[in-house]
Amino acid sequence: MHRFNGRKQIVILGGGCGGVVAATQLGRKLGADHDVILIDRRADHVFMPAFLFLMTGDRQPQEICRSLSALKKRNVKVIQSEILDINPVAQEVSLPKEKISYDYLIVSLGLQTRPDLVSGFNEASLHPWEMESALRLRHALSEFRGGRVVVGVPLGLYRCPPAPYEAQWMLDGFFRQRGIRDRVQIHYFTRDPEPTGEAHDPVVWMDAESRRRKIDIHYEFVVRSIDPVKKQINGLYNYSLPYDLLVMVPPHRPAQVLLDCGLAEVETGIRVDYDTLQTKWENVFAIGDCADMPASKAGGVAHQEADVLAHNLAVEITGKGRPVDLWLHTI
Ligand SMILES: Cc1cc2nc3c(=O)[nH]c(=O)nc-3n(C[C@H](O)[C@H](O)[C@H](O)COP(=O)(O)OP(=O)(O)OC[C@H]3O[C@@H](n4cnc5c(N)ncnc54)[C@H](O)[C@@H]3O)c2cc1C
Structure with a gap:
């Protein structure tokens, strides 16, 4: 995609553990020179590990949710919308009211x-x-x-x-x-x-x-x-x-839109390169629970992957710094 002044558009799908960390880091690193967009059907980030504390009455729902609009101060545009389709050939994401094109796509849509x-x-x-x-x-x-x-x-x-x-x-x-x-x-x-x-x-x-x-x-x-x-x-x-x-625990599967559009080819998620998190599609990456990685489906894993991917994309886009390797710490 060719944009005025070499601006790049990085679109992040999902405002869960992986998506929020990737958006925060990219917004910080790229500032106003590029466009970082995060899309989620929810208005809030929901911190799922705290569901255990909801169960025992030690937390209330409002204590474990944070508005995704807080990302605006990190140079991230947030769109609250259902994601209907991802087309990695046309490099665009379909929402009910518009299509969003991307130069880089980070998919962090989790499991259902x-x-x-x-x-x-x-x-x-x-x-x-x-x-x-x-x-x-x-x-x-x-x-x-x-x-x-x-x-x-x-x-x-x-x-x-x-x-x-x-x-x-x-x-x-x-x-x-x-x-x-x-x-x-x-x-x-x-x-x-x-x-x-x-x-x-x-x-x-x-x-x-x-x-x-x-x-x-x-x-x-x-x-x-x-x-x-x-x-x-x-x-x-x-x-x-x-x-x-x-x-x-209920059975889990990859997010429905990933099954529908064919990005998730296996029950364990979207196939990615274990080192780069790149899918078989150009400039499309997957992190967190929806990525078929040999690691736990855990927020800690999503966070580490998001950190490394955001750093490496920022290096590629700005030409500054050196890429880092992904060394996951998980059980
Ligand atoms: C009870 C419980 C305890 C846990 N404890 C821990 C723990 O102690 N440590 C730990 O590391 N992990 C823990 N986890 C796991 C952790 O919450 C997940 O691994 C983590 O949230 C995964 O992050 P993610 O970004 O991959 O996906 P998610 O956080 O699931 O985010 C996916 C986002 O995509 C959005 N989305 C999906 N489909 C669409 C669509 N079609 N259109 C628009 N938006 C869409 C969803 O709304 C969601 O916000 C726990 C989970 C649970 C349920």
Whole structure:
């Protein structure tokens, strides 16, 4: 694309962890010499790790949201809109009312939850993986007087692999604080095998911590369906688990628009070069949960990728400085 005075237009899709960091850094580094645009359907950045604190009533929704319009002071133009299509050949993004062209595109559209992929899930599970569900879970917990609480994970990837452990420990603390822990049995199921190895290995450590808190763990439990009437989770090989309160992570898939436009070719997201985060399309990069990287789907990963990509793009656009390598710190 040729623009007056060599100005470049960098478009960032998604105002979650990755998008906000990329926009902030690029706005700072490029100043008013180029155009940085961020597009999200939401007016606010929503800090999803704090959904766990919504669940226990330790945070309110307004405390974990920040208006994306704050990016204006970093030279970023924010457009609040649904993104309908991405055309990497024409180098443009379609919104309901306009098309936005780009010289560089950073895609950070995350994952969507797909509760419909497990029969009975919608009626049965209250979980902190979406704000609205976290608030319904908070209400259910405030009325819970005792019984069997089951925390669990589905097959496939989901946001933040360690968060189901954090959820069960926070529930353990919540029930202790309310003085009803002796009337609550906490169970955890996972499709993963029982971990073995050194005590400092994160999964071994998390397993030990759950046992210390008297949480029963069911390894290699693969959910097939949930019966909300019988209050029973049905697994493979006729193995089943009863529950009074179910806190199961919903299945996740890449953001719908990425599946629709073909950018996400695999269930784990958009294929990228592990070093540059570049997709197979010229000047199109993907970061965060929607990128098919050998790393956790985690905000910390999105943040590190955004930092490195923003730096390297700024070097390419301005011709100043030297590119840096991506060294991810993650579990
Ligand atoms: C309960 C919980 C606990 C967590 N704990 C941690 C933790 O402790 N540490 C950690 O590192 N990570 C944690 N995470 C994970 C972290 O929140 C995500 O990995 C991170 O938000 C991913 O950032 P992202 O930019 O890739 O995507 P997201 O933050 O998901 O942002 C995607 C954005 O794209 C927008 N969008 C999507 N489709 C469209 C469209 N068609 N049109 C317009 N806008 C669209 C969405 O509105 C959203 O704002 C946790 C997540 C949860 C749910």
